[in-house]
Amino acid sequence: MTATDPNLTETAVTISVNGNDVAVPAGSSILDACTAAGIDTPTICYAENLTPVNACRVCVVEVENSRTLVPSCSRTAEEGMVVQTDSDRVRHSRKMVLEFLGSGVDLSQADEIAPWMETYGADPTRFGDDVETMNESVRIEDDLYVRDYDKCVLCYKCVEACGDDAQHTFAISMSGRGFGARIATEFDVTLPESACVYCGNCVAVCPTNALQFKTEFDLRKADNWREEDQSVTQTVCSYCGVGCNLELHTQDERIVKVTSPNDHSVTSGHLCIKGRFGWQYVHAGADD
Amino acid sequence: MPDLHLTEDRASVAESAAIDQTLADLGVTPAIVVETERVVRGGVHRKNERRHALLPCLHALQTESGWISRGGTNYIAEKLNIPPAEIYGVASFYEMFRVDEAPGHDDDVVHVCVDSPCLQYAEAKIAELTAAGKHVHRSPCLGQCDRATADHGPALFIQGRGAENSVPSDDATGLWDLPQKHEFGITLLKNVGRIDPTSLDAYVGAGGYKALAKAFGMGADQVIEEVTTAGLMGRGGAAFPTGIKWRGVAAESGTKHIVVNADESEPGTFKDRTIMENDPFALIEAMTIAGFATGAQKGWIYIRGEYPLATLRLQNAIDEARAAGFVGDGIARSSFNFDIEIRRGAGAYICGEETALFNSLEGFRGEPRQKPPFPTTNGLFDQPTAINNPETLLNVLPIVLDGGEAYKALGTEGSSGYKLFCLSGDVATPGTYEVTFGPTLREVLELAGGVQGTLRAVLLGGAAGSFVGPDALDMPLTMEATRAAGASLGSGVVMAFNDTTDFSAVCIRIAEFFRNESCGQCVPCRVGAVRQHEVLVRTAGAQLNGEVTLLNDIDQAMKDASICGLGHTASTAVLSAIELGLI
Ligand SMILES: Cc1cc2nc3c(=O)[nH]c(=O)nc-3n(C[C@H](O)[C@H](O)[C@H](O)COP(=O)(O)O)c2cc1C
Ligand code: SF4
Ligand code: SF4
Ligand code: SF4
Ligand code: FES
Numbered sequence: 006m007t008a009t010d011p012n013l014t015e016t017a018v019t020i021s022v023n024g025n026d027v028a029v030p031a032g033s034s035i036l037d038a039c040t041a042a043g044i045d046t047p048t049i050c051y052a053e054n055l056t057p058v059n060a061c062r063v064c065v066v067e068v069e070n071s072r073t074l075v076p077s078c079s080r081t082a083e084e085g086m087v088v089q090t091d092s093d094r095v096r097h098s099r100k101m102v103l104e105f106l107g108s109g110v111d112l113s114q115a116d117e118i119a120p121w122m123e124t125y126g127a128d129p130t131r132f133g134d135d136v137e138t139m140n141e142s143v144r145i146e147d148d149l150y151v152r153d154y155d156k157c158v159l160c161y162k163c164v165e166a167c168g169d170d171a172q173h174t175f176a177i178s179m180s181g182r183g184f185g186a187r188i189a190t191e192f193d194v195t196l197p198e199s200a201c202v203y204c205g206n207c208v209a210v211c212p213t214n215a216l217q218f219k220t221e222f223d224l225r226k227a228d229n230w231r232e233e234d235q236s237v238t239q240t241v242c243s244y245c246g247v248g249c250n251l252e253l254h255t256q257d258e259r260i261v262k263v264t265s266p267n268d269h270s271v272t273s274g275h276l277c278i279k280g281r282f283g284w285q286y287v288h289a290g291a292d293d
Numbered sequence: 294m295p296d297l298h299l300t301e302d303r304a305s306v307a308e309s310a311a312i313d314q315t316l317a318d319l320g321v322t323p324a325i326v327v328e329t330e331r332v333v334r335g336g337v338h339r340k341n342e343r344r345h346a347l348l349p350c351l352h353a354l355q356t357e358s359g360w361i362s363r364g365g366t367n368y369i370a371e372k373l374n375i376p377p378a379e380i381y382g383v384a385s386f387y388e389m390f391r392v393d394e395a396p397g398h399d400d401d402v403v404h405v406c407v408d409s410p411c412l413q414y415a416e417a418k419i420a421e422l423t424a425a426g427k428h429v430h431r432s433p434c435l436g437q438c439d440r441a442t443a444d445h446g447p448a449l450f451i452q453g454r455g456a457e458n459s460v461p462s463d464d465a466t467g468l469w470d471l472p473q474k475h476e477f478g479i480t481l482l483k484n485v486g487r488i489d490p491t492s493l494d495a496y497v498g499a500g501g502y503k504a505l506a507k508a509f510g511m512g513a514d515q516v517i518e519e520v521t522t523a524g525l526m527g528r529g530g531a532a533f534p535t536g537i538k539w540r541g542v543a544a545e546s547g548t549k550h551i552v553v554n555a556d557e558s559e560p561g562t563f564k565d566r567t568i569m570e571n572d573p574f575a576l577i578e579a580m581t582i583a584g585f586a587t588g589a590q591k592g593w594i595y596i597r598g599e600y601p602l603a604t605l606r607l608q609n610a611i612d613e614a615r616a617a618g619f620v621g622d623g624i625a626r627s628s629f630n631f632d633i634e635i636r637r638g639a640g641a642y643i644c645g646e647e648t649a650l651f652n653s654l655e656g657f658r659g660e661p662r663q664k665p666p667f668p669t670t671n672g673l674f675d676q677p678t679a680i681n682n683p684e685t686l687l688n689v690l691p692i693v694l695d696g697g698e699a700y701k702a703l704g705t706e707g708s709s710g711y712k713l714f715c716l717s718g719d720v721a722t723p724g725t726y727e728v729t730f731g732p733t734l735r736e737v738l739e740l741a742g743g744v745q746g747t748l749r750a751v752l753l754g755g756a757a758g759s760f761v762g763p764d765a766l767d768m769p770l771t772m773e774a775t776r777a778a779g780a781s782l783g784s785g786v787v788m789a790f791n792d793t794t795d796f797s798a799v800c801i802r803i804a805e806f807f808r809n810e811s812c813g814q815c816v817p818c819r820v821g822a823v824r825q826h827e828v829l830v831r832t833a834g835a836q837l838n839g840e841v842t843l844l845n846d847i848d849q850a851m852k853d854a855s856i857c858g859l860g861h862t863a864s865t866a867v868l869s870a871i872e873l874g875l876i
Contacts, residue, residue, distance in 0.1 A: 060814050062856075073854070073855075073861065074853045094849075097846070097849055098854035101847070101850035102854065105817065105820035105821060106816060108824070132824050132828075132843070136827055137827070159819070176378055178376075178379045178381060181385050182809075182813050183809060183810070183813040183822070184822075184823045185813070186813035190378050190381075191376075191377035191381040192392065200298035200378065
């Protein structure tokens, strides 16, 4: 949903963001209003193609007359709301969330999060060296994608993509409780043993590279993952008649991953195993 | 819903029989799967007619096999049409369910309370039980703080393997000896220890069901009017005005629910257990009045899994009341229908948070929902719901009988009516005590025979509350006076600590409690509670010095940015201890 979605509704609500009035269609979130007002808001667990879970809390804003801060990604903008996005309280909580995550999770490949660390002056080392971390090792169970939960921020995105919001396979769930919570299949069985159908939709939504395509993983291991040298080619999947848009990411003239645009009307960014992984034939013969 | 993909593990005959029996007892019929909007975590959710049977099925499987076996999980998955990964996600959320394949599933599990005041006796007991070859589980507060004495030792709860759960100190026969003398003129506890809690006749003989008859006479709207006039505030911790809550639900249409929040897990709290074990019919009558007033058809009691005697007594009360026409269709020959079901929690403090409780009861992980929307419009099964604490509901009986005005005149300006306090720790006679709002902290402590030794601090409101020092002894224990002092009554915990207390150990355990009980959903609480605990462990007994800034920073983020009350209050007690110089 975007702030200017004309289909949503005719009526608009006006809220004040940092002292300026912003009009958005009724039903928009505070985040939409911030975006419409040209304010950049950090988000981790939010994605436009998934239902907001408001779990990471990095997008919080101050809303007048609310005792606590409010997650902008999931709270609907209401007429007359007075919102502050850069108060001391907001900055403090955003900074702490980033420090909390950085202190327990490997964010080295979380490219979307790194700039926010800088913006808010987050120092994840301030809790000392001897702190509990995710402490997980990499799981390589097949040739398609790997799971490295040391990098997992428990944003629920993969669970939603595998479940209600896209795939309806429900191969993975949040398990455990508190800091011991982990994304898992039933009894933590391997992916091939689980219900997973290898659509890769979980990989596509993961914000930290905790889930990554095996191609990317291998290239990174060989110290040869060069995003700056990659190009993206738009095409339409040829396997069936649905018409999913594909983005082929290539490096050195080889496909290294396949995505689909989040705003594509057919896929909303989600694909099936064929479009996502069925590209090996493109290189058939090229290896010899 | 896709076809389920299951591993090859199959349930044993005994496991499938136990699960089938549970489903039959619940009267759960074949799966009807409907796709609807989901409020859980704000998303779209599969509302499954049978999904609420998940928790009872997991209890059955755990009791039968000693763990949530893979085959048993697959069997439940098929019966209830729930993906096995989600069942695993739910089962692994709770303290009472074991999902590991480790050996030792053949024993009973002895849960030993390690929260204050049991804390000081816990290690010795754990060593003794372990040496005797028992399977021991370190448990958060078991709601038996009144029993924690040097003679009794820490509270225990035994999770049966192939047998019912039990509490060794429970006495299922005879009348309980209420420490507070009835001559004191008590109202909420008037039946406790006086009438047979298993007998409807005894309850009716003591004036039971007069309030319901009177409520029918005055009409639903008037009942809410009286409760509002009375100024009744919720006793579960948040002190929300009950009249406003009921008015909100009454204004809604469609299927509506009354939920009794009997999860009582706030460390130091045991008053609801006192009520449920000793006067269960009163709770049934009160919730029926709540149903009548709000127009709800369905009542649920979500009781913590570690309260076997209270569960038994309530189930008996429901059965007797149903047989006599006080529960079910056409209550007391009226046109009012109201049914009541009990659901057992499985060991998770967070499931006392109202929206987490709904999720848990519905068969999802006990993760709180972001509010708004509020339960009055989007509660259990996303339907309008009035959720109340047992003590809150008990107050409705005198309100209906004597009128809201009379009730309002009791107590103080800001706190009307009766209040139960849970006295424990260094007092002569720990127990549940009733007052009419007004007495000071000193007077309340004296009800329990006064402090043993020299008082150093009192924990008010439980682990989510705060410590006050001896200078607060003359503070009236009212909502307004405690609020003015920066404290709160919370769930009515008054835990006394004398000057021999190791406050560092007490505070480390409080921090560990929140670390363990955080649901893990939101970052500020999931990580903040761990970091807070780490700081206290690191500095144990030593000067906190520069670490206070760090603790304050963590606190501020947890208060401001967490989803629910657990995160909001996870550092209150620790910071109050620092302020009082206890650590
Ligand atoms: C972490 C947490 C645990 C809670 N546990 C309980 C509980 O065990 N019993 C209870 O009645 N309320 C508990 N509450 C408060 C409930 O959310 C809710 O406010 C209460 O049940 C409403 O009933 P009342 O208005 O009658 O007090 C808890 C709240 C939080 C945040
Ligand atoms: S690849 Fe698809 S089916 Fe497998 S876990 Fe990820 S989202 Fe679920
Ligand atoms: S694996 Fe990725 S998408 Fe899934 S919860 Fe972790 S960080 Fe989020
Ligand atoms: S504050 Fe804690 S208990 Fe509450 S939702 Fe967040 S993680 Fe869960
Ligand atoms: S982006 Fe809003 S809570 Fe995570």
